[in-house]
Amino acid sequence: MRSKNDPRSRRRSPTFIEEARRRQIVASAITTIAGSGLAQSSLARIADEVGISKSVISYHFAGKDELIAEVITSLLSESNRVIKSWVDRAPDPTAKLRAYIEGSFAFMIEHRANFVALVDIWGSFGTVEAKRAFNAAAYEPCRRHIESILRKGQDTGEFRQFDRRTLSAVIQGAIDGVMLQWVFEERAVDLADCMAELISMVTMATRTFE
Amino acid sequence: MRSKNDPRSRRRSPTFIEEARRRQIVASAITTIAGSGLAQSSLARIADEVGISKSVISYHFAGKDELIAEVITSLLSESNRVIKSWVDRAPDPTAKLRAYIEGSFAFMIEHRANFVALVDIWGSFGTVEAKRAFNAAAYEPCRRHIESILRKGQDTGEFRQFDRRTLSAVIQGAIDGVMLQWVFEERAVDLADCMAELISMVTMATRTFE
């Protein structure tokens, strides 16, 4: 019975301390998953990492699924926020497109564990629905973001005409694909070089030919 | 206790029937993983899929790890083989580079389940060593393959000078990144369009400017 004592059903806004606990647990979950893999990250281990009892997690989250869901949300939103701030600071579409890529790589470098965890988690969706939901939450917004930049560029005439959706998918794909190789072996790829190369390719792909 | 009584340790070449069983089990494992996720693919479920007893898997494989390892090998080698055949049939570096991309996408389309399974599996490496090993088995050979094509192109003067390793990583990354989006939601991206766009970008990125 969900009562006043169950934080998961409270009408009141969550206590400050409650929010803090949730964030603390989510953060520890990310660390644990990045360090040992999702399969090895039992609630007990995550709780250990925080130094709390296993039951505390059950108290603050409806279950493991909810915790992982919040981990994903945290992973994605943090990244999106940073990238958006890079893009917003750029003056024009050309710069914004460049900023999108730069922001993406910059965030990667600063938060390696996030991506190691993400790669582990994103493979764990058993059902088609879960996969679809992840696409809707993770990829669709990213592609839309890139598309909006591309549209502006086409509107201003900086970019030539091309299918925005397709190019968005390829750009985002290249970023993710390079990230993936870097997750598996940090020294396998040089992120800075790849970023520069990708920017160069994208620049050529979008510019108007004279 | 690998011995005469253990089919997994035979010195001589495996029986025909045994090889068939192993392939059958691996194939079923791929289907199951693609359909329900690695975490839900217990040996019992995989065995059910084949219509055999759970023990049969234990009889032919040392354990789940060995089975999954063989699944990975199967997934990667089949893909590499097909791509290689596309590349080998192409007459010159420019065509080969194009063929690498075309072959990659063609294989994807023909074997969606393989990639759905692969994305699930590749996130399941808990340790740094396992991740590193996957990189060595999966990515390094691909990048090397692309690099060798690029080198030939530079040697013949068809391609301009650029860092081959970096470009290889970006090309392979773009292929994988697009594939990833398609794995999560089949209709989110149009593989044919993405392939064409990627080929166009790569063509521009490699060609000599006059």
Add this chain to the structure above:
Amino acid sequence: MRSKNDPRSRRRSPTFIEEARRRQIVASAITTIAGSGLAQSSLARIADEVGISKSVISYHFAGKDELIAEVITSLLSESNRVIKSWVDRAPDPTAKLRAYIEGSFAFMIEHRANFVALVDIWGSFGTVEAKRAFNAAAYEPCRRHIESILRKGQDTGEFRQFDRRTLSAVIQGAIDGVMLQWVFEERAVDLADCMAELISMVTMATRTFE
């Protein structure tokens, strides 16, 4: 993953209730082993005997090995404690030696199940190391105890000169060997008679000849 969430790794002294559970489980394990043999004493059966879920054992013990180890410790220490108390109450070496034997047999009679279980367990050490460890834990202390009594007797001149280590091994061996026959068939030997005979033999073997 021994941690805060694992009762088996607590830094502080174990809860009263926890200690009680452990003792209860150990006691049940002894009963089960004595009744059905070690090989038939699965955790499930032992748990049934206590009337608890199988998982409770896993919760309180790291595994079956730890449980069996504690069973052994319990078996040996209880016996040693009782024998020691008999010996300590005896006034002189001659009486002490007699008390050692009497205490041993008295404890046997009172705790038949312990010895039935012990005989089953002591054969279960597969490796040389495990056997050696059992010797160190079970036999060496007993022989040492007897040796110390013998030494005192020699010091006081009550006993003649002989090799203490050898006689200790033979005395302990005779006690165990008679116990063994009694474990296999309770009515095959009369413990009281055997005890008397053994005491008589030992008395003759140690006494000074005039």
Add this chain to the structure above:
Amino acid sequence: MRSKNDPRSRRRSPTFIEEARRRQIVASAITTIAGSGLAQSSLARIADEVGISKSVISYHFAGKDELIAEVITSLLSESNRVIKSWVDRAPDPTAKLRAYIEGSFAFMIEHRANFVALVDIWGSFGTVEAKRAFNAAAYEPCRRHIESILRKGQDTGEFRQFDRRTLSAVIQGAIDGVMLQWVFEERAVDLADCMAELISMVTMATRTFE
């Protein structure tokens, strides 16, 4: 259906080759059990030791139980045969009693593996019936043998009057108990010294006082 093709139900006396196989398997079982413990001695392992297929054992023995039963029989009969030959060669009761002990220890030293295996197996009888059967097969004959020697000695007046059954149990017990310590740790006891001490004790216990 037990037919002519089933060696376990054949009326004809077993083939020579069949007997050889059985003995070979039994011998390997002893080695395996002595080396790794009964629990680790699966039919597969034993078969490996012989270099045959697991099914061969099933073919020659009704099951694992029958194999172990034959192992026990082999272990006991071999020992008894040797001891008997020592005793038979001795001229009088005093010498025979001494020979019984000497033969026992001599056989131990020559066949350590047999006893390591025996100690492992004798603990594996789960039911009271099995224990009782082992007593009847293993101990009762030994005690009877000693008793018969003792009786002869009393008849001839070499030995004083005492309860033969009790002394038999103690003598056999001492032999087994020393053996037990030696099984767990070969260097814990000196068999020769123990044998000498035991002979001395038994001599004193039986001789007529003047």
Add this chain to the structure above:
DNA sequence: CATGAATGAGCCTTCATTCAT
């Protein structure tokens, strides 16, 4: 006679979850 193949029962263990305190 021998063997490869298959099977099902049972075992130990892990883990998310529930509940009383």
Add this chain to the structure above:
DNA sequence: CATGAATGAAGGCTCATTCAT
């Protein structure tokens, strides 16, 4: 808010045994 205790479901694995060849 937090925790210790308990639970049941599920998983991977071992093994004696059966059967067709």
